[in-house]
Amino acid sequence: MGLAVRPFLIRSLKYISFLTLFIPAQWSAAANMSLSPGDPNSYSRPDLAVVTHIDLHLRVDFDKKVLVGSVILDVKKSGDTNEVILDNRGLTISTVLNVADGSPLEFVKGESVTYGSKLSIKLPQVQSPNNTYKIEIQYATSPSASGLQWLEPEQTAGGKYPYMFSQCQAIHARSILPCQDTPSVKATYTAEIKAPANLTVLMSALHDGIVESGGDIRIHKFHQPVPIPVYLIALAVGKLVSQRVGPRSHVWAEKELIEQSAFEFSETETMLRTAEDICGPYVWEIYDLLILPPSFPFGGMENPCLTFVTPTLLAGDRSLADVVAHEIAHSWTGNLVTNANFEHFWLNEGFTMFVQRKIQGRIHGDKFRDFSAIRGLKALRETIAVCGETDLLTYLVPNLIGMDPDDAFSTVPYEKGHTFVYYIEQLLGGPEVFEPFLKSYLNTYKYKSIVTLTWKGYLYDYFKDKVDVLNSIDWDTWLYRPGMPPVIPAYDTTLTQVCRELADRWLHWDENTTSPFNMSDITKLSSNQKIEFLAELLLANETLSQKKLEVMNQVYKFDPMKNSEIRFQWIRLSLKGRWRAKVSLALTFVTEQGRMKFIRPIYRDLYAWEEVRQQAIDTFLANKHKMMYVSAHAVAEDLCLNSDV
Ligand SMILES: *[C@@H]1O[C@H](CO)[C@@H](O)[C@H](O)[C@H]1NC(C)=O
Ligand SMILES: *[C@@H]1O[C@H](CO)[C@@H](O)[C@H](O)[C@H]1NC(C)=O
Ligand SMILES: *[C@@H]1O[C@H](CO)[C@@H](O)[C@H](O)[C@H]1NC(C)=O
Ligand SMILES: *[C@@H]1O[C@H](CO)[C@@H](O)[C@H](O)[C@H]1NC(C)=O
Ligand SMILES: *[C@@H]1O[C@H](CO)[C@@H](O)[C@H](O)[C@H]1NC(C)=O
Ligand SMILES: *[C@@H]1O[C@H](CO)[C@@H](O)[C@H](O)[C@H]1NC(C)=O
Ligand SMILES: [Zn+2]
Numbered sequence: 001m002g003l004a005v006r007p008f009l010i011r012s013l014k015y016i017s018f019l020t021l022f023i024p025a026q027w028s029a030a031a032n033m034s035l036s037p038g039d040p041n042s043y044s045r046p047d048l049a050v051v052t053h054i055d056l057h058l059r060v061d062f063d064k065k066v067l068v069g070s071v072i073l074d075v076k077k078s079g080d081t082n083e084v085i086l087d088n089r090g091l092t093i094s095t096v097l098n099v100a101d102g103s104p105l106e107f108v109k110g111e112s113v114t115y116g117s118k119l120s121i122k123l124p125q126v127q128s129p130n131n132t133y134k135i136e137i138q139y140a141t142s143p144s145a146s147g148l149q150w151l152e153p154e155q156t157a158g159g160k161y162p163y164m165f166s167q168c169q170a171i172h173a174r175s176i177l178p179c180q181d182t183p184s185v186k187a188t189y190t191a192e193i194k195a196p197a198n199l200t201v202l203m204s205a206l207h208d209g210i211v212e213s214g215g216d217i218r219i220h221k222f223h224q225p226v227p228i229p230v231y232l233i234a235l236a237v238g239k240l241v242s243q244r245v246g247p248r249s250h251v252w253a254e255k256e257l258i259e260q261s262a263f264e265f266s267e268t269e270t271m272l273r274t275a276e277d278i279c280g281p282y283v284w285e286i287y288d289l290l291i292l293p294p295s296f297p298f299g300g301m302e303n304p305c306l307t308f309v310t311p312t313l314l315a316g317d318r319s320l321a322d323v324v325a326h327e328i329a330h331s332w333t334g335n336l337v338t339n340a341n342f343e344h345f346w347l348n349e350g351f352t353m354f355v356q357r358k359i360q361g362r363i364h365g366d367k368f369r370d371f372s373a374i375r376g377l378k379a380l381r382e383t384i385a386v387c388g389e390t391d392l393l394t395y396l397v398p399n400l401i402g403m404d405p406d407d408a409f410s411t412v413p414y415e416k417g418h419t420f421v422y423y424i425e426q427l428l429g430g431p432e433v434f435e436p437f438l439k440s441y442l443n444t445y446k447y448k449s450i451v452t453l454t455w456k457g458y459l460y461d462y463f464k465d466k467v468d469v470l471n472s473i474d475w476d477t478w479l480y481r482p483g484m485p486p487v488i489p490a491y492d493t494t495l496t497q498v499c500r501e502l503a504d505r506w507l508h509w510d511e512n513t514t515s516p517f518n519m520s521d522i523t524k525l526s527s528n529q530k531i532e533f534l535a536e537l538l539l540a541n542e543t544l545s546q547k548k549l550e551v552m553n554q555v556y557k558f559d560p561m562k563n564s565e566i567r568f569q570w571i572r573l574s575l576k577g578r579w580r581a582k583v584s585l586a587l588t589f590v591t592e593q594g595r596m597k598f599i600r601p602i603y604r605d606l607y608a609w610e611e612v613r614q615q616a617i618d619t620f621l622a623n624k625h626k627m628m629y630v631s632a633h634a635v636a637e638d639l640c641l642n643s644d645v
């Protein structure tokens with residue numbers, strides 16, 4: 001997912017204090033134990049019987065807000081077992097059949113815990129000569145499926161048609177289909193989706209055409225020939241149009257946003273070519289972008305063939321397109337070489353930040369690469385300040401036993417991970433030495449799922465002549481200790497320096513003297529530097545008074561700026577200065593879009609300000625039914641509501 005997408009931890013205080021009390025002594029050992037092929041967040045046992053292909057046949061029912069139909073799974077048995085074990089979350093399973101002869105198969109649903117239950121299905125008794133079976137599961141999703149978002153027409157830009165989209169990462173695929181919901185399993189998929197004829201259906205796959213099925217229904221066919229983990233299955237249904245933006249790329253959006261989107265993401269092909277130069281050939285054939293409705297909880301989601309992005313990237317100046325560089329990078333780091341479970345999420349996200357910033361560096365210059373890294377590091381500092389230097393979730397490789405990975409997501413795997421890879425690149429002699437390794441690593445482990453020690457082993461293999469250098473890395477601290485990284489690389493500060501200097505001038509200005517500021521202070525700053533300037537002020541120990549903020553607004557005109565990142569920082573700075581008149585602006589901002597990167601810190605700021613706390617809670621309660629499950633769940637935690645939402 002796009003970095004920054006989940007800047008803060010979703011934390012269940014109850015759970016943390018339990019860990020703090022009872023687990024720390026075993027922590028490192030437990031982290032090492034998880035290096036087994038097992039996945040603490042899945043019931044499945046792919047080591048015994050594994051799903052190799054998924055064939056979906058679903059009807060999209062907007063009235064009932066469910067998907068109904070069946071999935072046919074190809075299962076290959078490798079161990080001594082008579083069952084295949086799947087994950088399930090809230091699915092209604094009606095029948096399970098042996099496709100070979102249509103006979104029913106027994107199945108048992110286990111007890112439900114917070115993130116799902118175990119679904120055991122007896123394999124056919126007739127032995128298959130090659131140990132492969134096709135089983136058909138007829139089922140329906142729940143109207144409250146955690147991986148699906150159903151929007152009423154009023155919640156779309158056009159206002160006339162309903163909309164539905166999915167978000168499976170980390171472990172919500174199990175709310176959409178019975179599956180082995182662990183990234184250690186990769187399968188190809190095919191799908192036939194029935195939907196109202198006046199809507200478009202898109203998936204994270206190649207299109208195989210549309211069949212009119214008579215009446216108001218059309219069947220949309222897809223196939224994904226590259227084996228993927230189920231968290232990359234994606235579906236969106238809405239009133240959509242497309243526009244070509246490159247030889248292998250279209251943007252898809254509601255027609256109200258299509259022109260703006262095509263403009264904003266016109267650099268897609270340049271980014272793809274740059275990424276191929278760094279990582280090797282692009283194997284997914286097409287790279288399309290879908291601009292989601294505002295309730296999409298993330299910056300972007302790297303669904304193969306079809307990246308999902310938030311409309312908050314539509315800044316009008318392409319300044320926020322770095323999220324696209326990020327999702328493109330995932331075409332290799334994450335989607336080709338995949339973390340085997342979410343304890344090793346940094347292999348997905350840390351490497352993706354690293355590739356993203358290399359792409360940015362190639363396009364905008366190395367100074368920009370470091371500028372972006374410094375901003376990332378700042379986000380990491382803030383996360384660690386919020387959750388504490390010793391928090392167990394600030395480990396690069398945390399222990400997720402008994403924990404929903406959504407509750408562990410933060411900037412840590414992104415930015416601590418990025419820092420680690422950047423540090424190693426410099427230590428080994430820089431990009432000339434490290435980039436060939438990166439290509440070789442990606443080529444060696446493509447189509448596979450790996451853990452941290454697999455990567456480390458390959459690094460040692462590849463740099464046989466530099467074992468001493470590698471041994472100088474403090475592996476244990478980097479991987480299995482909490483807090484900030486043990487080494488911070490010396491980044492080029494050229495582009496951040498001006499932001500800091502301007503921030504200092506504001507902090508030191510005596511507000512009883514005439515304002516020395518004017519618009520020319522910021523006309524030469526890029527949008528990203530304006531964001532950085534505001535971020536500096538936000539993180540400073542001193543608080544800008546309301547009076548200074550009013551002057552700043554008069555001089556720089558932040559209020560009317562549309563760029564969502566500038567709005568975000570500006571609102572937070574206003575709240576920090578306890579500028580009461582800006583509270584309504586903040587409440588509007590957290591209501592009109594659902595990107596967690598934005599709404600969570602603002603809700604937390606509002607919560608921390610006692611006078612407006614209740615107003616924030618009331619706003620959330622009035623709007624939570626319009627939010628995607630994961631955002632509502634997270635904000636409830638931020639507002640200490642700790643209830644089921
Ligand atoms: C965990 O693994 C690391 C790296 O292999 C090792 O240095 C460390 O001692 C291990 N910790 C425990 C508690 O086994
Ligand atoms: C296994 O055998 C069945 C029936 O003989 C055949 O249809 C299927 O293609 C085979 N599958 C594999 C993976 O070889
Ligand atoms: C779209 O088609 C459905 C039937 O499939 C119909 O109920 C609905 O009214 C149509 N919507 C519009 C806006 O035409
Ligand atoms: C500005 O003036 C006010 C009242 O005249 C005074 O209370 C305040 O301390 C002064 N601020 C500074 C920074 O000197
Ligand atoms: C704006 O401020 C700068 C530095 O504070 C000053 O040099 C410049 O003359 C000012 N420009 C205008 C138009 O006032
Ligand atoms: C902010 O305050 C902390 C603790 O009081 C201090 O360690 C830090 O250096 C200060 N930062 C700045 C930029 O002054
Ligand atoms: Zn990502």
